[in-house]
Amino acid sequence: MIKDSWGDQRVYWKFEGLMPSGSYKDRGVSVIVNWLVGQGVRTVMDDSSGNAGASLACYAARAALFARIFVPAYAPQPKKAQIAVYGAELVEVSGPRTAATEAAEASETGVDVVYASHAWHPACLLGFMTNAWEIWEQLGGRVPDWFVSPVGYGGLFLGAWRGFQHLHRSGVIERLPRMVAVQAEPITPICDAFHEGHSEIVPRRRVAPSILADGIAVERPVRNRSILWALRQSGGTAIVVNDEEILEAQERLAQRGLFVEPTSATVAAALTELGPQLKPSDTVVVNLTGLGLKRLPAV
Amino acid sequence: MIKDSWGDQRVYWKFEGLMPSGSYKDRGVSVIVNWLVGQGVRTVMDDSSGNAGASLACYAARAALFARIFVPAYAPQPKKAQIAVYGAELVEVSGPRTAATEAAEASETGVDVVYASHAWHPACLLGFMTNAWEIWEQLGGRVPDWFVSPVGYGGLFLGAWRGFQHLHRSGVIERLPRMVAVQAEPITPICDAFHEGHSEIVPRRRVAPSILADGIAVERPVRNRSILWALRQSGGTAIVVNDEEILEAQERLAQRGLFVEPTSATVAAALTELGPQLKPSDTVVVNLTGLGLKRLPAV
Numbered sequence: 001m002i003k004d005s006w007g008d009q010r011v012y013w014k015f016e017g018l019m020p021s022g023s024y025k026d027r028g029v030s031v032i033v034n035w036l037v038g039q040g041v042r043t044v045m046d047d048s049s050g051n052a053g054a055s056l057a058c059y060a061a062r063a064a065l066f067a068r069i070f071v072p073a074y075a076p077q078p079k080k081a082q083i084a085v086y087g088a089e090l091v092e093v094s095g096p097r098t099a100a101t102e103a104a105e106a107s108e109t110g111v112d113v114v115y116a117s118h119a120w121h122p123a124c125l126l127g128f129m130t131n132a133w134e135i136w137e138q139l140g141g142r143v144p145d146w147f148v149s150p151v152g153y154g155g156l157f158l159g160a161w162r163g164f165q166h167l168h169r170s171g172v173i174e175r176l177p178r179m180v181a182v183q184a185e186p187i188t189p190i191c192d193a194f195h196e197g198h199s200e201i202v203p204r205r206r207v208a209p210s211i212l213a214d215g216i217a218v219e220r221p222v223r224n225r226s227i228l229w230a231l232r233q234s235g236g237t238a239i240v241v242n243d244e245e246i247l248e249a250q251e252r253l254a255q256r257g258l259f260v261e262p263t264s265a266t267v268a269a270a271l272t273e274l275g276p277q278l279k280p281s282d283t284v285v286v287n288l289t290g291l292g293l294k295r296l297p298a299v
Numbered sequence: 300m301i302k303d304s305w306g307d308q309r310v311y312w313k314f315e316g317l318m319p320s321g322s323y324k325d326r327g328v329s330v331i332v333n334w335l336v337g338q339g340v341r342t343v344m345d346d347s348s349g350n351a352g353a354s355l356a357c358y359a360a361r362a363a364l365f366a367r368i369f370v371p372a373y374a375p376q377p378k379k380a381q382i383a384v385y386g387a388e389l390v391e392v393s394g395p396r397t398a399a400t401e402a403a404e405a406s407e408t409g410v411d412v413v414y415a416s417h418a419w420h421p422a423c424l425l426g427f428m429t430n431a432w433e434i435w436e437q438l439g440g441r442v443p444d445w446f447v448s449p450v451g452y453g454g455l456f457l458g459a460w461r462g463f464q465h466l467h468r469s470g471v472i473e474r475l476p477r478m479v480a481v482q483a484e485p486i487t488p489i490c491d492a493f494h495e496g497h498s499e500i501v502p503r504r505r506v507a508p509s510i511l512a513d514g515i516a517v518e519r520p521v522r523n524r525s526i527l528w529a530l531r532q533s534g535g536t537a538i539v540v541n542d543e544e545i546l547e548a549q550e551r552l553a554q555r556g557l558f559v560e561p562t563s564a565t566v567a568a569a570l571t572e573l574g575p576q577l578k579p580s581d582t583v584v585v586n587l588t589g590l591g592l593k594r595l596p597a598v
Contacts, residue, residue: 015319018317018318018319019317020314020317020556020557021558022590022592058556058558059556061553061554061555061556062555062556077595078377078592078595081595081596081597082558082591082592082595084596085549085550085553085558085591085596086553086554086556086558087550087553087554250384251384251386254360254384254385254386255360255385255386256360256361257319257357257358257360257361257385258319259320259357259381259384259385291321291590291592292381292384293321293377293381293590293592293593294592296376296377296380296381297380297383297384298380
């Protein structure tokens with residue numbers, strides 16, 4: 001975790017890209033893979049915009065499992081190359097992110113062939129709880145006032161929320177952080193439902209010609225009710241950013257030595273809108289979820 | 300450090316790619332930048348095949364220094380993009396690696412403009428000593444029998460050697476590891492001089508049509524006498540690998556969950572030749588110096 005400032009605000013960047021496969025997904029995927037190995041599974045499948053697939057391919061290789069990863073054809077080249085190099089079968093699916101999910105769901109499974117969806121599998125959330133526990137440790141046993149995270153399926157968001165709840169129930173922290181979910185235009189189901197006062201998302205067909213924040217381009221997050229509930233229970237909020245804000249934030253982060261992918265830059269971009277709600281003394285922890293090398297800018 | 304096996308041999312992979320800029324260079328560059336900031340320097344320059352430049356650009360950005368990086372035009376795209384995104388000035392120089400060095404040396408320097416060459420600067424070696432200290436710590440206070448590292452300028456190799464010597468002089472280890480330097484065809488000055496019995500390299504003009512192991516394509520390593528001396532004093536050896544062996548090793552590493560750039564894969568390839576000299580009980584530590592995302596394979 002890196003103590004820094006962003007405009008007038010002090011922030012802590014939690015640099016989650018520094019994991020074996022280059023994204024925070026490793027926290028959850030390592031737990032999934034260990035669990036599946038114990039169950040005698042031989043082949044794992046997932047659909048992914050890239051990072052979860054790369055992580056699953058990495059840990060599956062380590063555990064000598066065979067991996068089959070369904071990705072949207074628009075997924076960034078580095079992520080696709082990374083999935084393939086680990087020896088996984090890379091299945092490119094044209095159309096929106098949901099088409100990859102549908103292709104994975106339509107695949108045959110069996111006793112030793114499992115659809116290990118990072119969006120569904122409970123072991124993944126267990127792994128993501130460690131994000132909260134590390135933050136608590138790295139703050140010297142304190143809870144942040146604000147926890148800011150990109151939200152696609154919301155795995156990291158919900159895992160960390162459960163991690164903080166666990167610390168609270170255990171009596172080691174006295175309150176919970178205010179949870180902030182960040183999404184990118186045009187795919188903002190959680191933000192829309194939150195601000196419109198719904199307890200679950202309202203399905204909409206969105207047009208996404210270019211998907212800069214590819215890692216969170218999720219139209220139908222499985223656990224959307226839990227995410228919305230966490231936002232409200234914690235007194236948090238949901239913030240939408242656009243491509244221009246993302247690129248500006250990505251550049252500004254890089255020029256502070258933090259090279260992250262566009263999806264990760266959404267959270268820095270959101271700080272501008274969050275700013276007026278923050279007190280200067282507030283402890284703000286912001287998750288930077290993936291390396292910049294995952295999606296290269298043009299030179 | 301990751302305990303693993305490679306063929307019949309037990310090895311420890313020291314995964315140096317998991318640093319902020321994605322390569323081991325951060326160990327040395329962070330020390331250089333801190334030192335230069337203390338000296339009132341405002342602009343830093345270096346020539347680099349890519350990783351040192353990306354690292355310097357990263358830490359310079361963090362320290363609010365301006366960085367100008369001279370790279371061979373053939374440097375991989377991800378490394379060039381990474382240097383530029385940190386806000387550094389990227390100067391591409393056509394010709395061999397040495398042309399970039401010559402361009403940097405010809406640049407004007409002054410009181411606050413410094414040629415912070417990772418090949419020359421002593422602070423860099425000080426930073427690289429931590430590689431040896433971490434290995435010692437992660438082995439539970441033991442020294443490995445063998446230390447294997449790619450060698451271009453030999454900074455990591457020599458830094459680690461000094462780190463082990465320091466531990467030895469301090470009385471915490473009872474002997475030194477046997478040091479193994481790995482280079483890739485056709486640019487193998489250290490290996491040639493070692494096996495031909497010279498105490499320094501013999502300059503030769505080499506033809507390098509494609510440079511797969513771009514990170515170690517160094518024809519005239521500055522500290523070559525020290526490297527050769529360390530190899531001999533430690534009872535070590537120098538091993539040459541070729542592109543075919545590198546690609547095979549890279550794929551084999553990835554299929555064990557370790558995605559590294561071709562330069563890093565050289566050391567795994569070298570284990571095949573080193574094998575007959577190893578006892579099964581030997582502790583072998585192998586440095587994997589950079590992430591695979593630094594140079595992408597084709598899908």
